[in-house]
Amino acid sequence: MMDAAHSRQFPGVIFPASSGDHSQFLSSVEVNWAWRVVDPALNVWAVECDFFHTYPAGSWGLTEANRLFDKESQYWRNSLVSD
Numbered sequence: 001m002m003d004a005a006h007s008r009q010f011p012g013v014i015f016p017a018s019s020g021d022h023s024q025f026l027s028s029v030e031v032n033w034a035w036r037v038v039d040p041a042l043n044v045w046a047v048e049c050d051f052f053h054t055y056p057a058g059s060w061g062l063t064e065a066n067r068l069f070d071k072e073s074q075y076w077r078n079s080l081v082s083d
Contacts, residue, residue: 013024024033045052053062060078071074 017024053064055062060076065076
């Protein structure tokens, strides 16, 4: 069931589209190109499950994330208290 906010937005998309304004929607060409980008990544991820590093809930995250920094002086701030 649609709530009031969605029912007010619906005519703003459907009415222009029904009169030829398709600017709110992707074309089939855009959708196909998007899938050409996404599909290879999905295929690799489906096969290489070990690619995703995991970490325990409540922890500060992955140690592998430190590879994002170029310098030893750069680091993740794992505290809400400033150093």
